[in-house]
Amino acid sequence: MRIKCPYCGERALEEFTYRGDATVKRPRSLESDAAEAWTDYVYFRHNPAGLHREHWYHGAGCHAWLTVTRDTRTHEIVAVEFADKREGT
Amino acid sequence: MSRPLASVSGLAGLTVPGSYGAKVGELGVTIAERTGLGIATVAACKGKSEALKAAARKAYGVELPERSIVASGRDILFIGTGPGQWLAVSEKYANEELARELAGRLQGLASVADQSGGRTVIRISGPRARDVLAKGLPIDLDPRVFPSNGAATSTISLMGVQLWQADDTPAYELAIFRSLSGSFWRWLAASAAEFGYEVKPG
Amino acid sequence: MTSQSNRLRDGGLIDRAKTVRFSFDGETLTGYQGDTLASALLANGKKLVGRSFKYHRPRGILTAGSEEPNALVELRTGARREPNTRATTIELYDGLEAASQNRWPSLKFDVMAVNQLFAPIFGAGFYYKTFMWPASFWEKVYEPAIRRAAGLGRAASAPDPDHYDKAHAFCDVLVIGSGPAGLATALEAARAGARVILAEEDFRLGGRLLAERYEIDGKPALDWVRAAEEELASLDCRILRRTTVFGVYDGGTYAAIERVNDHVKLPPAHEPRQRLWKIVARQAVVAAGAIERPIVFGDNDRPGIMLAGAVRTYVNRYGVTPGRRAVVFTDNDDAFQTAVDLADHGVEVVAMVDARAMPSVKAKEIAAKAKAPYFANSVVQRVRGRQAVKSVDIAAPNGEVHRIDCDLLAMSGGWNPTLHLTTHLNGKPVWNADLSALVPGALPPGMSVAGASAGQFGLAACLASGRLAGTEAAKACGFKPKRHKAPKAADESTEASPVWQVETSRGKAFVDFQNDVTISDIKLAAREGFRVPEHLKRYTTLGMATDQGKTGNLNGAAVLANVTGRYVGAVGTTTFRPPFTPVAISALAGHHRGPDFRPARLAPSHKWAEEQGAVFVETGPWLRALYYPRAGESPQDSVNREVANVRTQVGVCDVSTLGKIEVQGTDAGVFLDRVYANTFSTLPVGKARYGLMLREDGFVMDDGTTARLAEDRYFMTTTTANAVKVMQHLEFCQQVLWPELDVQLVSVTEQWAQYAVAGPRARDVLQRLVDPGHDISNEAFPYLACGEINVCGGVPARLYRLSFSGELAYEIGVPARYGDALIRAIMMEGAAFGIQPYGTEALGVLRIEKGHPAGGELNGQTTAHDLGFGKLLSAKKDFIGRFMAARPVLADANREKFVGLRPLDREARIRAGAHLVPKDAEATAKNDQGYVTSIAYSPSLGHWLALGMLARGPERHGEVVRAVDPLRGEEVLAEVVPPCFVDPEGERLRV
Numbered sequence A: 001m002r003i004k005c006p007y008c009g010e011r012a013l014e015e016f017t018y019r020g021d022a023t024v025k026r027p028r029s030l031e032s033d034a035a036e037a038w039t040d041y042v043y044f045r046h047n048p049a050g051l052h053r054e055h056w057y058h059g060a061g062c063h064a065w066l067t068v069t070r071d072t073r074t075h076e077i078v079a080v081e082f083a084d085k086r087e088g089t
Numbered sequence B: 001m002s003r004p005l006a007s008v009s010g011l012a013g014l015t016v017p018g019s020y021g022a023k024v025g026e027l028g029v030t031i032a033e034r035t036g037l038g039i040a041t042v043a044a045c046k047g048k049s050e051a052l053k054a055a056a057r058k059a060y061g062v063e064l065p066e067r068s069i070v071a072s073g074r075d076i077l078f079i080g081t082g083p084g085q086w087l088a089v090s091e092k093y094a095n096e097e098l099a100r101e102l103a104g105r106l107q108g109l110a111s112v113a114d115q116s117g118g119r120t121v122i123r124i125s126g127p128r129a130r131d132v133l134a135k136g137l138p139i140d141l142d143p144r145v146f147p148s149n150g151a152a153t154s155t156i157s158l159m160g161v162q163l164w165q166a167d168d169t170p171a172y173e174l175a176i177f178r179s180l181s182g183s184f185w186r187w188l189a190a191s192a193a194e195f196g197y198e199v200k201p202g
Numbered sequence C: 001m002t003s004q005s006n007r008l009r010d011g012g013l014i015d016r017a018k019t020v021r022f023s024f025d026g027e028t029l030t031g032y033q034g035d036t037l038a039s040a041l042l043a044n045g046k047k048l049v050g051r052s053f054k055y056h057r058p059r060g061i062l063t064a065g066s067e068e069p070n071a072l073v074e075l076r077t078g079a080r081r082e083p084n085t086r087a088t089t090i091e092l093y094d095g096l097e098a099a100s101q102n103r104w105p106s107l108k109f110d111v112m113a114v115n116q117l118f119a120p121i122f123g124a125g126f127y128y129k130t131f132m133w134p135a136s137f138w139e140k141v142y143e144p145a146i147r148r149a150a151g152l153g154r155a156a157s158a159p160d161p162d163h164y165d166k167a168h169a170f171c172d173v174l175v176i177g178s179g180p181a182g183l184a185t186a187l188e189a190a191r192a193g194a195r196v197i198l199a200e201e202d203f204r205l206g207g208r209l210l211a212e213r214y215e216i217d218g219k220p221a222l223d224w225v226r227a228a229e230e231e232l233a234s235l236d237c238r239i240l241r242r243t244t245v246f247g248v249y250d251g252g253t254y255a256a257i258e259r260v261n262d263h264v265k266l267p268p269a270h271e272p273r274q275r276l277w278k279i280v281a282r283q284a285v286v287a288a289g290a291i292e293r294p295i296v297f298g299d300n301d302r303p304g305i306m307l308a309g310a311v312r313t314y315v316n317r318y319g320v321t322p323g324r325r326a327v328v329f330t331d332n333d334d335a336f337q338t339a340v341d342l343a344d345h346g347v348e349v350v351a352m353v354d355a356r357a358m359p360s361v362k363a364k365e366i367a368a369k370a371k372a373p374y375f376a377n378s379v380v381q382r383v384r385g386r387q388a389v390k391s392v393d394i395a396a397p398n399g400e401v402h403r404i405d406c407d408l409l410a411m412s413g414g415w416n417p418t419l420h421l422t423t424h425l426n427g428k429p430v431w432n433a434d435l436s437a438l439v440p441g442a443l444p445p446g447m448s449v450a451g452a453s454a455g456q457f458g459l460a461a462c463l464a465s466g467r468l469a470g471t472e473a474a475k476a477c478g479f480k481p482k483r484h485k486a487p488k489a490a491d492e493s494t495e496a497s498p499v500w501q502v503e504t505s506r507g508k509a510f511v512d513f514q515n516d517v518t519i520s521d522i523k524l525a526a527r528e529g530f531r532v533p534e535h536l537k538r539y540t541t542l543g544m545a546t547d548q549g550k551t552g553n554l555n556g557a558a559v560l561a562n563v564t565g566r567y568v569g570a571v572g573t574t575t576f577r578p579p580f581t582p583v584a585i586s587a588l589a590g591h592h593r594g595p596d597f598r599p600a601r602l603a604p605s606h607k608w609a610e611e612q613g614a615v616f617v618e619t620g621p622w623l624r625a626l627y628y629p630r631a632g633e634s635p636q637d638s639v640n641r642e643v644a645n646v647r648t649q650v651g652v653c654d655v656s657t658l659g660k661i662e663v664q665g666t667d668a669g670v671f672l673d674r675v676y677a678n679t680f681s682t683l684p685v686g687k688a689r690y691g692l693m694l695r696e697d698g699f700v701m702d703d704g705t706t707a708r709l710a711e712d713r714y715f716m717t718t719t720t721a722n723a724v725k726v727m728q729h730l731e732f733c734q735q736v737l738w739p740e741l742d743v744q745l746v747s748v749t750e751q752w753a754q755y756a757v758a759g760p761r762a763r764d765v766l767q768r769l770v771d772p773g774h775d776i777s778n779e780a781f782p783y784l785a786c787g788e789i790n791v792c793g794g795v796p797a798r799l800y801r802l803s804f805s806g807e808l809a810y811e812i813g814v815p816a817r818y819g820d821a822l823i824r825a826i827m828m829e830g831a832a833f834g835i836q837p838y839g840t841e842a843l844g845v846l847r848i849e850k851g852h853p854a855g856g857e858l859n860g861q862t863t864a865h866d867l868g869f870g871k872l873l874s875a876k877k878d879f880i881g882r883f884m885a886a887r888p889v890l891a892d893a894n895r896e897k898f899v900g901l902r903p904l905d906r907e908a909r910i911r912a913g914a915h916l917v918p919k920d921a922e923a924t925a926k927n928d929q930g931y932v933t934s935i936a937y938s939p940s941l942g943h944w945l946a947l948g949m950l951a952r953g954p955e956r957h958g959e960v961v962r963a964v965d966p967l968r969g970e971e972v973l974a975e976v977v978p979p980c981f982v983d984p985e986g987e988r989l990r991v
C-alpha cells in the first residue's frame, strides 16, 4: 500500500504507523457521568466495511499525523490530510 | 590531559580515503564525509509562521520552504523536513554555533535545537549516485520527478535519513543518525562496490 | 566425455563456436553458449534427470521453462549449493556442476523407489490418516522417516558466501514478459514517452518467438525482436533480463528477482549474485504468455514424455532433438506443428495421435507434410519403458491397438494463460469456454494484460493486444501516444477442444508431477467429500509444490469436474500467491545478515568500551555494554564488582540510549502537565523531576525524568525501549489532541552523549571536569538540580543531579561528537577516586536493590497505584489516562501490587517469571496471586532478591509466600518486603 503524504509525497506503507479510527473525540469532562464517553473513546471502535477515516503517523518521514480515508475492502485511499489542519500556521 | 575534548566523527576509523570496489569503467561514485557542519532543527512557534519567514528572509535572504526542498540562504541551507519544520545546515556557523546563531535571530518565532553532534553528513556524488541510493532509498530520484533542489526524509535500509540534492552531477547529501554511522557505512560500501567508489577525505 | 548425440546439425540460438563444459552427477559433458542445462542434457541424450517427490519415480524434462515440475537439480556445490533449481531455466556456463536429487544411492538405482509399491498407503490424505496417533510418534518415527523418504534437494549447510542486493525502481509502465505482446507493449509505451521497465525472466528477449518459426512483416520474427530491442534501448526503457516479477502488492508495487550472476560460475568481484527489485509502477502490463497443459494418462510421467511446445523450443531454439522417433499426442492443432518442426530436422515422426472426436483438416495436412501416420479420435493408452519411453500403445476408435516404438512422446492438452500475477491481490480468474481455459478476471488498479496471458493466443492477436495495452498504459500515465505502423503477422490456428484425461487401465496418471498427485488421488478425495479446489488442494497436496501446480492445477480441476459431474469452469482453481517462482531467502535478506541483520545503534562510548573488552547486549536497536569483565572473573563476579564499586567508590555508565526529547514553546509546561500524570508547569527552572506517563486507558506507559532548562524549554528523557513510542505519542497529543498549544517537540537522543557518574566519589570526579565558575557543591547544586555548564575547557554540557542507583550521582551530557573524549576524560580524572565503568547488568542490579520499577514492572499491565505511585496522580488537572486510572477496578485493593521479595534461605535464588502463591496453598492457577518481575544477586546484601507484583502486596509485608517456577520445577519461600532494599530513606543521594 502507498499513502500520499501531503508533505512528503507518495510513500510506501512501511514508513507509516497505523493508529485507527480518526472520528473518535477525546471527552473533556472528568465528571463521573462521563464514564460511558470515556469507555467509548478508549475501547470501542467501528469496523466499517467501506470508507473509514483513520489516523496514520508518518514516523519515517515528516512526523505528521495524517487523517487517511481508506476503503477497508480494497485498501483504496480516497483522501489524505494533515490531522492538524492548523499545522504550519 | 582531559582538555580540550577531541571531536570524534561517527565514521572515525571507517572512512579511509582511497579507491574501492569494482575498477572497470568510469568511477561510479565519490563519497566524502562533511565534518564540522553546524546542524540544527528549527520548528515554527504556534501562529508565528509568517513572522518567522519574514525574519528568515531578513536574516538570511531565504524563503523558508513549505515543502520537501532545500533552500539556500546566506551561509545556511534550510531543508524542509515537515510542516513548520526545517533542518538547518551551515559551514560558516560550525558545530554548536549554528544553533546559537539561529536561536538568537529567531527568538520567540521558532524553537531551535542543536543537532550538530547527532548527525553524520555524507556527500555521495557521481554518475552512479542514484543507482547506489536506489539500493536503499525508496524514493524516485529521477530528475523528472525529484527536483534539483529536492529533499526527502525517509529511510535507507531501515535507517532514518534526511537527504537533499546538492547539485546536478548529481550529488546528494545525507544526514544520518550518528549512532547508525557504522551500520550505514557498511550498507553504503556494500552498495557502492559494484560501481566502484572513491572515499575522499572529509 | 559423451558427444552431443542429440544435437541437430544446424539451427538454434546457440553459439556453436563456444563449447561449454559442465558436469551432471559427476559426469563431464559439453554444451554450447546459449543452452540451458536442460537443453544441454537433452543434447547429450540424458533423459532421466530426477526422481519424484513421493514415489521416487524416474523423471525427465517436461517443459522448457520456469513451470518445470520434474527436472529439479542441485546446482553448484559446497556453500553455493542450491537445491530444487529447474534445469529448464539454468543458463549453461563453463564449469557448471549439477546433481540429481531425491535419489539414493544413484539416479538409476534408487532404493526409495519401493515407495511405488506402497502407493496405496501414500494416497490422498495419507498424512492425515496414517499419522494421527500417538502424537509422540510424529516426532520420533514418522517425520524422520518421511523426511528421508520424500523430499527435494539439500540446502547448503555453510553460509552463502555471495552478496545479494536490493534496489528500488520507479516507472510509468512496467511490462512483464518480452514475447510478442510484451515487446509490442513496451514499444508503444516507450515511444509515447513513458518511462518503461521491461522485465523478462529468460536471458533472451522474445518469449515464444524464440521457440517458433513465425514470421513478422514477412521476415523471421527474430529480426523483429532484434529491431524492437534496439529501438527500446534508444528509448527510456530499462530492460531487466533474467528478472522474474514474482509478486504484486497494493499501490502498484511489484517485487522482482534479477538473477544477476547465476549464469556465471562465480559472481565477478563486487557484484551481487541476485538483486531483489521493488518496483513501483503507475501502470503494469502482464504479458507473461501461456503455459501448456499435459494430458493426464497412465504413466504420463515417463522420461521422454514432454510437452509439445517444449519439444519445439528444444528443436528450434536450442538445435536439440529430445528423441529420434517421435509420437505427438494432442487435442489441438497447434501441437501438431511439433511434427513439422521435427520432420524438417530429419526426426522421424512415427505417429500423430489426435484425441479429438472429430478429425482435423489442419492436422491431416500437417500429417501429410510430416509424412506421419495420423490416428484420429485415438489415445495413447499405455506407455512402455520405465526409465525412458520405449513404445506406446495407441487405441483407435474401432478398438484396435497399435503398438508403436518411439523414444519421444510430445503431448499437449492446450494452453493456460499465465495469469498468476493477476490473482495476487485476490483477483479471480474467469472461465473462457471458447479457449477452454481460465483467463484473468477483475484486475488490480493500474494492471492490464496482453497477449497469451489475456487469452490472445495467435501471433497477430498478441501483437495487436500488446500495442493496445502499451498505448492505453501510456495514456493512463498522461502521455499522448502517436500511431505507429503495426507489425504484420498471421494468426496460427488455436482451435482447441480439450480431452483433459484418458481413462486407461494401466499405470499412474499424474496430474501434479512435482507432488506426485494422480487421478486416483483426486477421485478418492472427491469420494471423501473434498469437492472444492481449496479443500482438494490441502487434502491431496495438488498444486502445493514449489511449482504451485503451474502445469497441473487446471487438469486437476478438470478431473474433479468429471468426477463430480460439473464443468471445469464451475470448479475453478485455487488462488495463486507470491512468489511466482521460488525466491532464495538470501535474496530476501539482501544486506541484512550477520552483523547487519538489522542496523545497530552504537552508543558514544562504544569504541572505548570495545577497547575495555566490554561484553555487549542488544537493547532494542542499541548495543550496550552489559559488563566489563576483568581477567579471571565470571560474569557474575564482574557485575558484583561493578555494583560494589558504585556503592563504595564511583562508577560511570553510558546512558545516552535513553530517549531524549526537547519540549519547547510557551505552552511547554501545560503540555507536559497533560501528558504526565504529575505536574511540570510548577517545576522551577534549573530543576528536574521524575515523571510518570500513563496511557489513556489508565495503565502506565513510560517513565523518566524531565528537566526545566528555561521557562519555555524542557528536556525529557524516556526509557530506551519506549523512546520511539513516546515520541509518537507526544506528537499525537501535540498535533491531534491539542493543536492549539504552542509546543514544539524534537528528538535529541542522538545529539547528547550522556553518562551517569554514580557513587560516593561522584562529585570529586565531576569537580575535576567542570570548568571553573560552576559550583556543583551539594548546596549550590542539590539533588534534582540541573543546569547548562561547560566542561573540559569550554565544551558545552548539561549537568543533571539524578540518581538511578540511589547513590550520589550525576548525569552529564555533551554533544555526541565529544562523547568518546568525555568517557576517556571521566575515566582519567576518576582514576584517583577508584572509578570503574559499569554496564547495564550492574545498572539493573542497582535499581533492583533500590526498588525502582523498570521494564519488568512497566509491562503494560500495571497502574500507578500498583507501582506505589498513586500519590503522583494529580487531581488538579486533566492528563492522559486520568479518567480511566480512576476507575474503581484499577484502584481495587486486591490488585497485584509492587513488592520486594527476600528468599528465606539466603542461598536460594528466586526466578524471574515465578508465580507467587500463599505459603501453604497448592501451586494452582486458582491460588496464583502474582509473579516475579525482576531478580538480581545483590552484592550489597549478599544474597538474591527479587521484585514482583503480589495481590494486596503492600499489606502483606512480613508474610512468607512461595515463588513457584513450574518451568524449572523449582520453588523458593520468600518474605514479602518493601521494594527498596538499600538506603530506604534515600539519604545517600542527597549528600
Ligand SMILES: [Zn+2]
Binding pocket: A005, A006, A007, A008, A009, A058, A061, A062, A063, A064
Ligand atoms: Zn510525510
